[in-house]
Amino acid sequence: MAKTKPLIIVESPAKAKTISRFLGSRYQVKASLGHIRDLPKSQFGVDIERNFTPRYITIRGKGPLLKELREAAKKTDQVLLATDPDREGEAISWHLSELLGLDPGAARRIEFHEITKDAVTAAIAHARPINMELVNAQQARRILDRVVGYKLSPLLWRKVRPGLSAGRVQSTALRLLVDRETEIENFQPEEYFTLELTTEDDSGHQIRAAYGGPVGAKGRLSEAEAKTVMAAVDHHPVDVQGVKERERRRNPPSAFTTSTLQQEAARRLGFTVRRTMRVAQQLYEGLDVAGEGQVGLITYIRTDSTRVAETARTEARRYIQEQLGSEWLAGELKKAQKERPGVQNAHEAIRPTSVLRHPDRVKSSLTRDQVRLYRLIWERFVASEMAAAVYRVITVDLAVNGHWFRATHSVRTFGGYQAIYQDGGESEGEAKAEDNGAALGTLHKGQTLKTVNLKNEQHFTEPAPRFSEASLVKTLEELGIGRPSTYVPTIETLVSRDYVIRDQRRLQPTELGRVVIGLLGKYFPEIVDTQFTAAVEAQLDEVEDASLNWHDVLHRFYGPFASELEVAEQDIGQVDLPEETTDEVCPQCERPLVVKRGRFGKFLACTGYPACQFTKPFLEKTGGVCPRCGKAIVVRRSRRGRTFYGCSGYPECDFVTWNRPTDTVCPKCGASMAVRRKSGKEELVCLREGCGHEQTEALG
Numbered sequence: 001m002a003k004t005k006p007l008i009i010v011e012s013p014a015k016a017k018t019i020s021r022f023l024g025s026r027y028q029v030k031a032s033l034g035h036i037r038d039l040p041k042s043q044f045g046v047d048i049e050r051n052f053t054p055r056y057i058t059i060r061g062k063g064p065l066l067k068e069l070r071e072a073a074k075k076t077d078q079v080l081l082a083t084d085p086d087r088e089g090e091a092i093s094w095h096l097s098e099l100l101g102l103d104p105g106a107a108r109r110i111e112f113h114e115i116t117k118d119a120v121t122a123a124i125a126h127a128r129p130i131n132m133e134l135v136n137a138q139q140a141r142r143i144l145d146r147v148v149g150y151k152l153s154p155l156l157w158r159k160v161r162p163g164l165s166a167g168r169v170q171s172t173a174l175r176l177l178v179d180r181e182t183e184i185e186n187f188q189p190e191e192y193f194t195l196e197l198t199t200e201d202d203s204g205h206q207i208r209a210a211y212g213g214p215v216g217a218k219g220r221l222s223e224a225e226a227k228t229v230m231a232a233v234d235h236h237p238v239d240v241q242g243v244k245e246r247e248r249r250r251n252p253p254s255a256f257t258t259s260t261l262q263q264e265a266a267r268r269l270g271f272t273v274r275r276t277m278r279v280a281q282q283l284y285e286g287l288d289v290a291g292e293g294q295v296g297l298i299t300y301i302r303t304d305s306t307r308v309a310e311t312a313r314t315e316a317r318r319y320i321q322e323q324l325g326s327e328w329l330a331g332e333l334k335k336a337q338k339e340r341p342g343v344q345n346a347h348e349a350i351r352p353t354s355v356l357r358h359p360d361r362v363k364s365s366l367t368r369d370q371v372r373l374y375r376l377i378w379e380r381f382v383a384s385e386m387a388a389a390v391y392r393v394i395t396v397d398l399a400v401n402g403h404w405f406r407a408t409h410s411v412r413t414f415g416g417y418q419a420i421y422q423d424g425g426e427s428e429g430e431a432k433a434e435d436n437g438a439a440l441g442t443l444h445k446g447q448t449l450k451t452v453n454l455k456n457e458q459h460f461t462e463p464a465p466r467f468s469e470a471s472l473v474k475t476l477e478e479l480g481i482g483r484p485s486t487y488v489p490t491i492e493t494l495v496s497r498d499y500v501i502r503d504q505r506r507l508q509p510t511e512l513g514r515v516v517i518g519l520l521g522k523y524f525p526e527i528v529d530t531q532f533t534a535a536v537e538a539q540l541d542e543v544e545d546a547s548l549n550w551h552d553v554l555h556r557f558y559g560p561f562a563s564e565l566e567v568a569e570q571d572i573g574q575v576d577l578p579e580e581t582t583d584e585v586c587p588q589c590e591r592p593l594v595v596k597r598g599r600f601g602k603f604l605a606c607t608g609y610p611a612c613q614f615t616k617p618f619l620e621k622t623g624g625v626c627p628r629c630g631k632a633i634v635v636r637r638s639r640r641g642r643t644f645y646g647c648s649g650y651p652e653c654d655f656v657t658w659n660r661p662t663d664t665v666c667p668k669c670g671a672s673m674a675v676r677r678k679s680g681k682e683e684l685v686c687l688r689e690g691c692g693h694e695q696t697e698a699l700g
Helices: 013-026 063-074 087-099 117-125 132-159 168-186 223-233 258-269 273-285 310-323 359-365 368-384 433-442 469-479 487-496 511-523 530-544 550-571
Strands: 007-010 028-031 079-081 191-200 206-213 238-250 287-289 293-295 389-400 403-414 448-460 500-503 506-509 580-585 592-598 601-606 615-617 620-625 632-637 643-647 660-665 672-678 681-686
Touching (some): 132 511, 132 530, 132 550, 168 530, 258 469, 287 359, 469 487, 469 530, 487 500
Antiparallel strands (some): 191 206, 206 403, 238 448, 389 403, 500 506, 580 592
16 A cells, blocks of 8 residues: 655644645644643552553543544654654653554654744754653653652542642642741831932032941931931031942843743733743744744743754844844854753743744734734844943942942943843932933032932831742742743642632732641641752753663652651641631521632631531622722632622622722722732722822822
8 A cells, every 4th residue: 555645743733734834745744632641530540569650541532533643654654753842742752652653763753943944844854763861751750740649639638628739849839829928927027217318519410319328238227327327417518439430231131931931921911821821832833924824933932941043143133233233233252141950952042933023024913912922022032132231320429427328320321132122120220310310420529519408218128029920930940940831730720729819910828728838848848848849850850861760760759758648647637727707697597607718719608508508709898999880899700710809789780900999089089099010010090980090109
């Protein structure tokens, strides 16, 4: 029987569609829809006594697809496995080779980091055997997670509540959230004062300077110290002790990694981690672009490397030179960002597949989310190859009766990469530019200035904020916990298990989350220890490098874990979660109502359950009043666990807002005002449509 054209197997239909357009009729391209086989869901699936041998089964519902792939593989002489270029993708290729009866040692694994014609064609020409070190690293992770999940989760079901789960990375992430919440609750604000001196030169130019010493630390003074300094400074001449001028350069950021993309998309676009990765996957797998057809717009999105291919750098530099000029280019010997240990440098940073595909050129073919994220990736990459921004900084030290103050002025003299990409707020010096203007440049050593005003201001220290999704990802990455592919499922599991809730884009642990971490921390300290979890990740990297046997990783972990599990089974009794009481009584039996928590948030239930099964929605009032009907505005939760606020009169009144209402009344129209986060700060805004009143004074 004549053999058909070569078969390429990828993971997703979108990727298959894009590659088919490049390769035409010479190849047939089919999708595996992710994993074809895995450990069984309903059983442990790991034989610990036989050296942790896994038992893989075909995933339910994938039987017809596997049959189709087998039939296609039998009809061709060449099967190429083109799954994602990471451990998970390598494992999928290995599973496919096992199920399709293919030799994993044959050159049939192809790998590309962008879905373009050149990249795919080059990958086909350089097929390689399956990398079993990568496969074993994935197997070790999968089995470790199965051991933790299937041994710990039933313990939590029996002792705490059915339906709970515990995982390696998940539990460590929850520990970080609970520790931060405890830190916030136990935080004791400390009072301190700052001093600001306003002076005037002979021309009437006013200069504002901050206190620098010798009393206090970093400009912070106690109330007594502030009064002492003010008394010492009052009515004394202000002498210019020194004027320094220097050039400061701000280098461009590197192209995105997975975590930096998630962080910046949260900051700039307000995207959740899940939303960022969903849109990025669409851009990577390929979209129908006018004039080009189906094309992949960005490189592979699960990466912790900032490395960029030389061909891409060359294209970007040529674009910058043609559009802006050679002075806007970074030097040829631009220093690469130091990669942390464990980074997979076979990957690239996330970048556009062609810098010539400007966001404005493709925006008509993309959704709003797609074009916003693509523009962010495009601008960051182009900026990474541009020259540094240059600032002229003038610093003036002022002396007053043994005390000194410092005034700073900073002005940008060359925009560099900032002509393309703005990477955050101004520095302290830049923020004071308007205050001091060019006046500092006219001062000289030995000059005497006149005191106009000396102001002391009271402050209180504040606790660290709750983690946002992006800041949690950043912390996990810095600690070496998890990998780019694990961040999204980790956060989603914490929310779905009711361990945390999303509130004003922040992650807040629930009472259930605290109880679970308390138990795990007491009986399984290594499971929630950040250093231990990071060490396990490092061991998996060693497996990938072929410097450590994957079975050894499992044996090292399981011995102590099994002992801890035995102790926990004997020592832990039934855990009763504390109930949140209310003043309300059941209308059916007049017993007290308590607050319960379900899949979609809190609800009220009768304490007479199961004899009385009365329940009703829990309405957590905010203090705000609906601007449409005058009823109370209450807290609500979306199906994905996000907090929003709506009228208690729903469904008759459908008013909703993402901004947290307060009991502050708008001075303009009398409606309630709400807290809105803008540019990293909080402000009050009126909830009445069309009013538009805003104020920041109430929030400091």
